[in-house]
Amino acid sequence: MTDDPVIGFGIDAIREAAKRLAGRAVRTPLLNSPMLDDLVGGRVLVKAECLQLTGSFKVRGALNALLALDEDARRGGIVTYSAGNHGQAVAAAARLADCPAVVVMPRDAPRIKVDNCRWWGAETVFYDPGTEDREEVTGKILQARGMTLIPPFEDPRVMAGQGTVGLEIAEQARELGLAPDTVLVNCSGGGLASGVITALNHEFEGLANHIVEPAGFDKMARSLAIGRVCANPRPPGGVMDAISGPVAGARPLAVLSRHDVTGLTVTDEEALAAVAVAHRLLKIVVEPGAAASLAALLVGKADVRGRTVALVASGGNVDPAVYRRAVSD
């Protein structure tokens, strides 16, 4: 597949992103555990993006989008309205590129998220989720200050940045003498899933592609089924906040539609059990939404016996109480 001229996204954009991120984003390890392989009956390669700067893959997309701006726009600075992993990623990207950043957050955002954004040097602007609209608040900042919005997934440069995860999986698997035949990616807006699935299907033939979402909140699988963007009926409200955004991305949907993609879902309990397995066998700290793919493997929702599976442990920013609940005796 060459780059789509309308979306402005494809393998070439991902390769360009890889060049921009080299020496800036962390080339996270591709982990393997013989005991995990034994549990699922296949070879499992875990891309540990929890070890990425800011504790999630999100900094790849934010930094690629930022570095692709012209000098003037870059100096003007960037804005986002995510309080979660993307917000911290935007803050970190701005610091790495030495430009200003604003993160728009609900007034009741967890203290740790506010502190993290500020630690990276971003300004935090609060809105009242009861009376104000975050996009309106963000829009005013964009206009007044001449800044650029970096959306969490609905942007070809962001998608390309996330796709570098897939390129690295391909390189690192080859270094181990392996070729994945199956890929599972945690999915919310679809930035990571569209990037990784594009990169890996370019590098390997005949891949079985899976996206994994919270049970009952599989907006992207439903979007793929009917061919247009779906929203979740309401926020899932469980432990998988990293993949609980309200709506699937139109551009990610367009990209995923070109591949044969199977949607899987996992419950909160299944995700927590996978967090515990990552703790015990891989020794990495994974947040529940980032453990969804591993959960799908562990409960046999994808049959990977005899197969070589790549998946992304996409982040590790987890509430201590949730983690303690996962890691029981």
Place this chain on the structure above:
Amino acid sequence: MTDDPVIGFGIDAIREAAKRLAGRAVRTPLLNSPMLDDLVGGRVLVKAECLQLTGSFKVRGALNALLALDEDARRGGIVTYSAGNHGQAVAAAARLADCPAVVVMPRDAPRIKVDNCRWWGAETVFYDPGTEDREEVTGKILQARGMTLIPPFEDPRVMAGQGTVGLEIAEQARELGLAPDTVLVNCSGGGLASGVITALNHEFEGLANHIVEPAGFDKMARSLAIGRVCANPRPPGGVMDAISGPVAGARPLAVLSRHDVTGLTVTDEEALAAVAVAHRLLKIVVEPGAAASLAALLVGKADVRGRTVALVASGGNVDPAVYRRAVSD
């Protein structure tokens, strides 16, 4: 320093070990966290040996010692009497080299440790710690079956295997354009400390060398002070079981004596706080004894302001209850 002809250990032995382990042991990542750097005021490079096969660095030494045996001895198999990380490492090394292994364990060893050794294919032999001597039990097996003992640290090949951690730190730091000027290593028998300090002092000039032990149980620091092997007065009995062995190794002591090494100690509470920092900022699962060096940094026992520090997060096999205690709100 060239290899000591009496001890049979030095930089050449470590380099030979690196060749033997290539493609077998994991080249674990050297992690960095800007937030951690900010906390201690220096640049901290964390060698994540918790991501090593079996969840600790120990497999390096065991595998190097095993692969250095001649064909006959290797086929005869290996034995050890450690129920902890070294026991699992011997079991894994034997499986990687396709030879038999026996792990001698106290009858009351935790189930998980027994299961892990068996999973790797080792035979487990139990003794009654109240009435039997583990070395006597082990000796009988060695004689009766013609097997080879792989001790946890008192062996130049084991020390050389652990030293490959230091060689990799040097390579990986250089890839980042950095040169460590300070090193901290968790220390019990001294296999890891002697290996890493030998390797790093060969690669970099004027290093400040530190070993870190449990407070009140600093057998190696006392051994270094008086120039002969000391034992701990009793087992520490706290959470740092990974560095709570009864006695310092004579060969490791001889090697460490040639360097200017400062002994530091940390308490259980300091180690648990470091486990939490590794969880929150590095997203790796570290056991308390393997977090001792990080703990020493965090409480300012080594002043590393403006310095570039290498340390080893040496293992991640931690009891879930202990981990939950560490990871509080």
